Amino acid sequence: MNMPNELLYAKTHEWVKKVNPKEVIMGITDFAQQQLKDIVFVELPAVGKELKAGAPCAVVESVKAAYDIYAPVSGKVVKVNQKIQEKPQLVNEDPYGEGWFLQMEISNPNELGSLLNPDQYRVAVESEH
Amino acid sequence: MEKTPLYDTHLKFNAKMVSFHDYVMPLQYDTIINEHHAVRKHAGLFDISHMGRFEISGDRAFPFIQHLITNDAARLADKQVLYTPICNEQGGIIDDVLVYKWHAKRFMLVVNCGNTGKDLLWLQKQATDYQPLEIRDLTGSLSLVAIQGPESVRMSEAVFNTKFDALKRFFFDEYPWDGAQIIVSRTGYTGEDGFEIFVDAKQVVKLWDILLEMNAPDGLRPVGLGARDTLRLEAGLLLYGNDMDETITPIETTIDWTVKFDKDHFIGKESLLRERAKGIERRMIGFEMIDRGIPRHGYPVLKDNLTTGKVTSGSFSPSTNKNIGLCLVQSQYAGIAEEMKVRIRDGDYKARTVKTPFYKRELK
Numbered sequence: 001m002n003m004p005n006e007l008l009y010a011k012t013h014e015w016v017k018k019v020n021p022k023e024v025i026m027g028i029t030d031f032a033q034q035q036l037k038d039i040v041f042v043e044l045p046a047v048g049k050e051l052k053a054g055a056p057c058a059v060v061e062s063v064k065a066a067y068d069i070y071a072p073v074s075g076k077v078v079k080v081n082q083k084i085q086e087k088p089q090l091v092n093e094d095p096y097g098e099g100w101f102l103q104m105e106i107s108n109p110n111e112l113g114s115l116l117n118p119d120q121y122r123v124a125v126e127s128e129h
Numbered sequence: 130m131e132k133t134p135l136y137d138t139h140l141k142f143n144a145k146m147v148s149f150h151d152y153v154m155p156l157q158y159d160t161i162i163n164e165h166h167a168v169r170k171h172a173g174l175f176d177i178s179h180m181g182r183f184e185i186s187g188d189r190a191f192p193f194i195q196h197l198i199t200n201d202a203a204r205l206a207d208k209q210v211l212y213t214p215i216c217n218e219q220g221g222i223i224d225d226v227l228v229y230k231w232h233a234k235r236f237m238l239v240v241n242c243g244n245t246g247k248d249l250l251w252l253q254k255q256a257t258d259y260q261p262l263e264i265r266d267l268t269g270s271l272s273l274v275a276i277q278g279p280e281s282v283r284m285s286e287a288v289f290n291t292k293f294d295a296l297k298r299f300f301f302d303e304y305p306w307d308g309a310q311i312i313v314s315r316t317g318y319t320g321e322d323g324f325e326i327f328v329d330a331k332q333v334v335k336l337w338d339i340l341l342e343m344n345a346p347d348g349l350r351p352v353g354l355g356a357r358d359t360l361r362l363e364a365g366l367l368l369y370g371n372d373m374d375e376t377i378t379p380i381e382t383t384i385d386w387t388v389k390f391d392k393d394h395f396i397g398k399e400s401l402l403r404e405r406a407k408g409i410e411r412r413m414i415g416f417e418m419i420d421r422g423i424p425r426h427g428y429p430v431l432k433d434n435l436t437t438g439k440v441t442s443g444s445f446s447p448s449t450n451k452n453i454g455l456c457l458v459q460s461q462y463a464g465i466a467e468e469m470k471v472r473i474r475d476g477d478y479k480a481r482t483v484k485t486p487f488y489k490r491e492l493k
Contacts, residue, residue, distance in 0.1 A: 085421070
């Protein structure tokens with residue numbers, strides 16, 4: 001299972017990458033895409049939407065069912081990845097790269113402190129099995 | 130939880146197991162999409178031993194079957210198979226089943242897993258006027274696997290060392306295998322050519338292993354319930370519990386052709402005749418999404434912002450690369466090429482009604 005060192009993780013299987021002091025990019029983890037298997041649809045929020053940490057912010061659908069994706073931190077959506085709406089399998093193929101979900105301006109940088117580092121996330125995933 | 134005799138085999142193939150009614154069954158071994166395409170291109174092997182199987186025998190077995198089903202068993206030759214609903218007095222669908230006719234005094238029913246217990250009670254209740262009649266539950270003793278796909282016939286011929294040219298669609302016969310008799314039926318739930326094979330529960334693991342051992346190099350692979358669902362939906366085949374239940378009558382659905390009103394009598398006939406005379410208020414129709422979004426069971430269907438019905442089945446369709454579904458809507462909206470909307474979460478998305486099946490195999 002791939003868990004890049006430079007990222008932060010939420011227990012609900014999202015990853016966060018700081019791109020500058022005010023903004024982060026997020027997506028779903030390699031573990032999450034493996035569990036979902038073939039992703040055939042992604043629904044993303046509108047640019048400008050205010051997200052609240054822990055609340056649903058996107059939906060991914062496998063062949064079988066729809067699953068909520070949660071905002072790892074609070075903030076405003078500044079950009080979404082149109083490419084995964086046209087080609088949802090990018091989330092399976094490259095969850096930390098081309099399969100990113102959205103970029104957001106964070107409203108409370110302290111929330112980053114409650115996210116997990118790769119080792120903590122690994123423990124969380126293993127305890128789920 | 131019940132397990133089929135192939136449970137350990139599924140684990141060996143790394144299946145993701147799920148509970149399905151009373152059984153633990155393989156949802157998928159690989160991705161659902163890969164398994165789906167394998168069945169359309171080559172062939173897939175399914176464990177469907179969870180489905181219920183009853184043998185019905187007795188002097189009055191034929192009139193009993195005719196009483197029970199809406200379709201007409203008088204049209205059946207010996208060793209022919211008939212698809213039919215079983216309705217209650219109100220015309221609601223208790224189950225949809227396959228009727229296997231050995232001869233006028235011996236039949237077999239294959240029923241849905243989730244309905245096995247309910248069906249057995251219904252059969253026993255209806256049997257009182259048709260005694261002596263024996264109803265035997267074969268579900269535990271006789272296993273059932275399906276091999277489906279364009280190459281399934283050739284693959285089966287290699288294993289059983291027999292030609293199946295004489296076995297036509299919706300017929301079955303007995304064949305010798307491994308010191309016993311197996312029943313091979315040219316039926317399925319995928320829209321492809323193929324067989325459903327009844328084999329003694331003690332021999333099913335051996336049969337499964339040999340089928341795969343001989344044919345895996347040519348593309349045969351195990352397929353789970355996930356792809357079984359996308360395959361059947363593309364083929365326009367209904368699923369009990371989704372597209373049918375006791376509040377839905379067959380004449381409202383796409384299997385209205387299975388109700389034979391020219392039969393003297395069957396359970397539910399009077400109610401269905403009344404419904405037909407009054408005008409059928411809602412009908413089932415296929416649709417495909419125009420906007421992006423995947424329809425799912427239970428989502429509302431709308432026309433001009435008013436709810437006109439609901440989605441009964443919906444999915445991404447790997448063979449057409451579209452999002453498709455079946456819906457039950459007010460009859461005036463159930464024509465072909467009607468624009469409608471499907472409410473997905475908090476948005477309404479455009480769709481258009483289409484003829485089913487969504488996918489049709491090329492006939493050789």
